[in-house]
Amino acid sequence: MPSQSKSNNTNSRKLKILMLHGYTQSGPLFQAKTQRVKKLLEKSLASSPIKTESPISGVELFYPTGPFKVTSADMNGVEVREEANGWWKLRERGEMQEGVEEGLARVAEVLREHGPMDGVMGFSQGAALAAMVTSLLETGRSESFAKVTDGMPFPQTFAELQHPPLKFGVCFSGLLNKHAKYAAFYEPKIQTPVLHVLGSMDTIVEESESLALADRCEDGGASMVIRHAGTHTVPTSERDIAAVIQFIRNVYPGGNTTAKKEEEEDVLDMDMPF
Template identity: 80%
Template sequence: MPPNSRTTNTTTNSRKLKILMLHGYTQSGPLFQAKTQRIKKLLEKSLGSVPIKTSPPITGIELFFPTGPFKVSSADLNGAEVREDANGWWKLRDRGEKQEGVEIGIEQVAKVLKEHGPMDGVMGFSQGAALAAMVVSLLEPNRKTAFEKVKGGMAFPESIAELQHPPLQFGVCFSGLLNKHEAYTAFYEPKIQTPVLHVLGSMDTIVEESESLALAERCADGGEGMVIRHAGTHTVPTSDRDIAAVIRFIRNVYPSGNAPAKKDDEEDVLDMDMPF
């Protein structure tokens, strides 16, 4: 498949919305896939009922769930028990410190983008959300120049420089946070221009709201309209109304993304408050 082509169904002259899904720390691709089944189901219903009017139109969804390259052991969590398939995108260090292995995590993502891309967008949870924002940034035009201007910062990843991948259309960060160390300045300065939705849990005690808002502030469109809160803890929301807000955001990224549907179609397909 050519690097800048999209997966197209030649029979119906349509294509699928391709989203990279990045799990949180101590999770895995398959586990994150299980935790986001509700999102997939409602996106499929939405797109099947009312395609996004791109050329060709988007009528379905294809999600990709890679697993982070670092195994997480009990020793990494001060002796706490961990799942057998616990993984991370980098070795976790204290907040604000330079993290270990960020380049390796990015390289893992680059492999997926090269093999299955181009992607339309990315969704991530917790550490995966931090990485999602970084990937969105890296794929923007002229971001490499920003890295070259920061003395002593992280070098622009070679794995991304070698890609022929267009900018992403959107990002969704569930319980996201900012990598605050000065080594990562170029990811956030200048601000991320790609639309990014930030989804916060009102009872999240793992990632504080201030940390997620700090990431939102590094996005050009990171005002309150791009921050939504659900009633849960440190988790991906599963309620129809919360997922509806995510779908609304994705549709709004595309011209005519919220094409009107018949009233009975709206109720029959989603049975929830949607923007069409």
């Protein structure tokens, strides 16, 4: 499940990121689709480590697979790939989603086994989940759940988890779980810095849905919204990924360093639809 890079500095450590795939994907498929992100992040950290107590000069990405198998029946007869999975069973947007607790439990397993993580990245349904996970790991969030009547209870798998708050989250084509049952995830607003990356030609997740999620994240320069020129994708251009890398650097004291520009350009610079 993990994707690793090596570091020659024994005093350094790796940036650990949880990677959450979209609906009808899997961990291995998402890993293949985000190789450009991994490549440029590795190059940035190798050339200019993030200065922390233990310098961050490598990256380790973790790609779990959602617990629900997606079939053609779930997609109104549309044929789906064999490795199609979801984090919960998809219902109409705005309605209660079936199986959210199971999806969160799968993530909690990964955090327990491989954590602590520095951050999380997610795409589409995985981005919605990434924001929820970010919220659950914040200090005091369980008290927010206790104050909401008729809402989803604080997940037991996270109550039992010993994991610090994340440093950052990145949501590619994210969306908000709008049903009142999930209010405690977003109220009070998510305090962890979260970057929201939107495709300007995305016809699957409307911009208003992504902005609704961004609105539930505290602003003030830490949480941001950026747009790329593609559709419902994780961007692969150097310029777009550089913005994501700079955002990650900015959450660490001493990390605000513009990485050396990569000279080479290749076919991976094109947006790749999922």
